[in-house]
Amino acid sequence: MELREVIGRRRSIRFVRPYQPVERHKIQRMLEAARIASHWGNVQSLKAVVVEKETAPAEIIDALYAPIAGWQIRVAPVVIVWYLDTAMVDDQSNRLRELLEAGALGFGEGKRDALENQLIPIFDAINESLKQPGLGEVDCGQGIAQATLMAYEQGLGTCCLGTPNTDQIRERLGLAETCRVLLLQTVGYPMESPEAGGQRPRQPFEELFQLNGASESFPRDPAVVEELEGDGMFTTPAPLAWREAELEFLKGALDLKGHGLV
Numbered sequence: 330m331e332l333r334e335v336i337g338r339r340r341s342i343r344f345v346r347p348y349q350p351v352e353r354h355k356i357q358r359m360l361e362a363a364r365i366a367s368h369w370g371n372v373q374s375l376k377a378v379v380v381e382k383e384t385a386p387a388e389i390i391d392a393l394y395a396p397i398a399g400w401q402i403r404v405a406p407v408v409i410v411w412y413l414d415t416a417m418v419d420d421q422s423n424r425l426r427e428l429l430e431a432g433a434l435g436f437g438e439g440k441r442d443a444l445e446n447q448l449i450p451i452f453d454a455i456n457e458s459l460k461q462p463g464l465g466e467v468d469c470g471q472g473i474a475q476a477t478l479m480a481y482e483q484g485l486g487t488c489c490l491g492t493p494n495t496d497q498i499r500e501r502l503g504l505a506e507t508c509r510v511l512l513l514q515t516v517g518y519p520m521e522s523p524e525a526g527g528q529r530p531r532q533p534f535e536e537l538f539q540l541n542g543a544s545e546s547f548p549r550d551p552a553v554v555e556e557l558e559g560d561g562m563f564t565t566p567a568p569l570a571w572r573e574a575e576l577e578f579l580k581g582a583l584d585l586k587g588h589g590l591v
């Protein structure tokens with residue numbers, strides 16, 4: 330499948346098969362994809378604990394349950410707890426030195442001196458502010474996105490879930506205080522159809538993107554839209570006609586109660 334089609338067809342999959350474990354090699358590929366994602370200064374603050382329902386102690390699994398959409402956590406055979414370790418920022422200077430030696434940062438004869446005497450002191454001076462929520466989270470998002478695409482490529486479905494229980498999860502998993510739990514990603518083999526109801530609604534392009542300032546929308550060329558439709562990046566908008574019937578079927582098959590929201 331071409332990249333454009335993958336971008337268009339990957340959906341958050343909430344309904345996965347509770348009875349089918351996910352092979353570790355597939356999870357490993359997701360983690361490998363996350364590891365090579367870009368990160369400012371090559372700091373790599375994105376880390377994860379993989380919680381396997383089959384092998385994890387009950388107190389670890391219990392710590393993950395959330396009051397909102399907790400059934401997804403209950404159903405999924407694997408939950409990846411993605412977290413950001415701010416302590417990685419403390420080794421920032423060495424990451425910059427590695428980048429320089431790798432030929433990925435700087436050029437010219439004086440580059441080593443400039444790194445030691447100019448760039449590293451700038452980063453050292455703002456070390457603590459770089460640990461605050463912001464750029465690091467963006468980088469973690471890139472890594473999680475790569476892992477998500479790798480999951481899709483391997484026939485898996487995933488859904489990212491925010492959680493209010495970040496402190497409890499951090500403590501129960503034994504993570505250091507320097508760590509911020511970002512989100513839980515459920516992983517499993519999809520029970521719902523790959524369309525998962527169709528393309529989920531999105532805000533209008535013109536409202537989201539601007540050109541040369543906030544007042545002018547970035548011009549959306551219909552020819553490009555048509556091309557992307559042809560490439561399969563844009564698919565049928567949700568809801569597909571049979572989505573409600575599919576949801577009813579899934580609710581019954583998974584013995585889910587209530588409305589699936591809270």
Ligand SMILES: Cc1cc2nc3c(=O)[nH]c(=O)nc-3n(C[C@H](O)[C@H](O)[C@H](O)COP(=O)(O)O)c2cc1C
Binds near residue numbers: 339341398488492512
């Ligand atoms: C960072 C992130 C956090 C999310 N948190 C939740 C959540 O807490 N609960 C939930 O039901 N869905 C959550 N989602 C899933 C979104 O609701 C989902 O992406 C959205 O419905 C659009 O569907 P799509 O991903 O298939 O396009 C989250 C998604 C992302 C990327």
